[in-house]
Amino acid sequence: MGITFWIASLPLFSFLLAGFGSLFNVPSFKKRSHYFGLIAVGISLILSFKVLLSVLGGEVLRETWFNWVVSGALSANFGGFVDSLTAVMLVVVNFISFLVHLYSIGYMEGDPGYDRFFAYLGLFTFSMLTLVLSPNFLQLFFGWEAVGLSSYLLIGFWYKRKRAADAAIKAFLMNRVGDFLFILGIVAVFWLFGSLDFDGVFSQVSKVPGKDLSIIALLLLGGAVGKSAQFPLHTWLADAMEGPTPISALIHAATMVAAGVFMIARCWPIYDGSSVLPVVGVIGVITAFGAATIGLTQFDIKRILAYSTLSQLGYMFAALGSGAYVFAMFHLFTHAFFKALLFLGSGSVIHALEGEQDIRKMGGLYKYMKITTITFVIGALALVGIPPLAGFFSKDKIIMASFSNGHKLWWLFLTLGALLTALYMGRLIFMVFFGEERFGERERRHLHESPPVMTIPLIVLAVPSVLAGFLEGWFTDFLKRSVPNHLLELPHGLELTLALITVSLALLGLVISSLFYLWKKISPQIITENPLIRPLYLVVYNKYYFDEIYYFLFVKGVGFTFGRLLSFIDKYVIDGIVNALAYITKFTGEFLRFSQTGLVNAYVLYFLFGVLIIVAIIWLV
């Protein structure tokens, strides 16, 4: 027990209370279910700050809650292990979760599943806190799976919509692919190290050959790729937009997708000892660049943000891949704030337009929703990386780290990705908040700024989105206590040039997008309708046909063809054997029953034959 136990279990109590109300349909609980979550996560947040302070003082908390598994050499406790990495994650997760709770009061108002929603929120927060607190691989896996489960429940929250239910199943199955590799990795860890405790494993890393470490690192990476939605397991994240918008904020900012990055940073000794880091980086760069291009072509406000999350997670993986673990965590830290802000802001827009998500039917919203517009623009500029907002510091560090650690090609694509980020975010802002109004008369009458319970989280999140970048020095020093930051120093002038390139590309992106969408100097149709570019546009618009390829390969290919084959084998081979056995027995019996004459003398004759056969056998053998 101890403070970490309460940090993790308070949201669980909120889940149990709200879930109790939801399950037994207690009306007095239903209206109040948000209080459970707010109070529990609020206290948890305060405790997290307390833990952060004590960790700042140089302490490393190791608490054992209770013994979970003891089996032979395998022994695992539930416990809390808080070094600087976990302390930061605790604060971020609880902070975002608290604001999402607050926001959901307004956003989910009147929804029939109000109490169920808050129950799931509590479960989600609990899962993620358990994950980041884990002192061993088994608890990490528990949190890992619990996060997957709660994301499934929340993506499919409106389960009566087929698309939502399908998206939930898709997210769960995609995650299973990664989780399967992850559990193999954990088994490999236990096999090689004979222990699952982080301390025990990481202290013995140097004794294990690099090839074995690489295998473990690759398997664990598989889990991270699934959970953090990296190429090639990225397709679930965009579909996860079917869930309620606060959930998207929670998933994208703090709880779900951060788990992969956190896990790799936590397992840095394994990754440092292996030769897998370039693979991590390449996956990250592919995702960062590819997702950004897709984001450029989408029309659903939440999907654009989803692809931007994919892209930003790609940046984090690229940072991990170039060995700059701290910068990856720093980007995770700043990204949490502005991505939560952006999603909550988009939720505010969707709320105002009664569920409209197509940006072609928006425009000119700044007149109607001032607070949302201002905060959203702050979040977008932070994401684009305009100094001095938070995203500039973290993203620039990642781009610089990839350059200085010798990955020039990564650097090129990441810088281009920064340009693309500016393009799609500029397009999003100009199409949603500025320009002519493209919504109907009915929506106009309904248009309104969201209630304070929704705008306050936006304002609160805007503050760290602006200021978190200035924490860079403090953050880097703090995290370096538990995670290394492999970085070759660059000459100061070159460093400045790189930053200038990134920033000017981001500004250029914004200018280009305003040319297209704000001032209407160029029509986007020139590009999309151009016969030379159109095929390329269609490929990108259809997300590189990944869904179709997977559908063809796995649903059609494995599912139908292989399934048919298996069904054939089952029907005719397996069932055939069983049925044949039954028929043989039956016919033998039908035939043999005629020997049962009922005549005593005949039985004696059989007896004689039996004796003779036994005698013959004894004689011969």
Add this chain to the structure above:
Amino acid sequence: MSVYPLFILSAFLFSLGFFGVILRRNLISLFFSLELILNSANVLLVGFSKLHGNPFGELFVFFVLAVAAAEAAVGLAIVVSLYRFKKSVNSEDYTFLRW
């Protein structure tokens, strides 16, 4: 005195009884044939008792005879009740327990 004629006698009695059980259809004859099989065992007991010079075998025969007497009484009683049941002592008339 050699005991081997006793063994041969026993084998002869056993075979006679066995073929009787297989071939006769009259329940009484069947029953007698069974008694022959039993007594072939008695003869064998006596023979081995002589061979090994151990009187317990011969003693045991008396017990067997006593049991056989009781068994014969039970057996004949069954035959009588069967006769009352179907007015027949032919085993071919008692084949209800067949397929």
